[in-house]
Amino acid sequence: DIRVTQSPSTLSASVGDRVTITCRASQSIGNWLAWYQQKAGKAPSLLIYKASTLETGVPSRFSGSGSGTDFTLTINRLQPDDFATYYCHQYHSYPYTFGQGTKLEIK
């Protein structure tokens, strides 16, 4: 099974900051990785798929990069609405796996 290790688990930042979240897969997954944002009590919302493709309607301050085993989600110019929990998800092969999540908190 492919393990996905996401870091950090918690991230404190201020409005206007730039932050980066990383995911590392235990074996190569090509670019079969997605990033989700989740707010309390809500279903996850897709931000990025195929590692770097921005989902329609998602602000351009979100970007994804990487391939193989190492991936990053970058959020530029943090806005108040961005403080949430973020997950990466590999869909290269079954069983699919999610990262442990990163809670982005206001500093």
Next chain:
Amino acid sequence: EVQLLQSGGGLVQPGGSLRLSCAASGFTFRSSDMSWVRQAPGKGLEWVSDITFRGGSTYYADSVKGRFTVSRDSSKNILFLQMNSLRAEDTAVYYCAKDLSGGGRDWGQGTLVTVSS
């Protein structure tokens, strides 16, 4: 507009059974892979199961294999998750999702399953 409307959650005793439903509309259900993902209280997301549109192949997380069964009724556009031999650790909000392998942009609202005596 894609809609995934879930039902069937609730409180069940350990060892009991429950069936979740996910009614789909706004897209060609019979042509879409469908998934179940769960989230235990205060925890992260866990993929549970997939059913493909082509041939209806099914896949399961090791944690539910042999106890859960995913199925679909393409005549009624409904996805099901039959959950048997439920354990306390199955307590979670369960989400259905469309086409996780294509970028899971459409999710149900979630339904809470609580396994407790």
